Amino acid sequence: MGSLTAFVIYAVALYLGYTSVGIIPIAVGISLISVWGSFYNSDKIVLTMTGAKVIDHDTAPQLFNLVHEITIASGMPMPKVAIVEDDAPNAFATGRDPEHAVIAFTTGILRVMDREQLQG
Secondary structure (H helix, E strand, O other): OOOHHHHHHHHHHHOOOOOOOOOOHHHHHHHHHHHHHHHHHHHHHHHHOOOEEEEEOOHHHHHHHHHHHHHHHHOOOOOOEEEOOOOOOOOOEEEOOOHHHHEEEHHHHHHHOHHHHHHO
């Protein structure tokens, strides 16, 4: 992704008439900043793109308890739990590591699957 970003910036600079080789470090710098930002904010980016809302225990206690039980059994830290308002049955996980993880469920999957099915 960083290489593509640097190439696009360089191509735009050439198109605008900047023929200096000095634009290459600027393009690489901008691409590195964008890659770093995407990596460290990946969970927030995905939640924003999907419209997911992070919930707490009071919002959906059964779902929250389900995720908590699974994390205890797996020995993983408790991720944030989110719900996406979408009729399609789906779920996904995002985050750069277990400490920054988010697991999201659509309202569609919560409607069509019971607790046992969600536990897998």
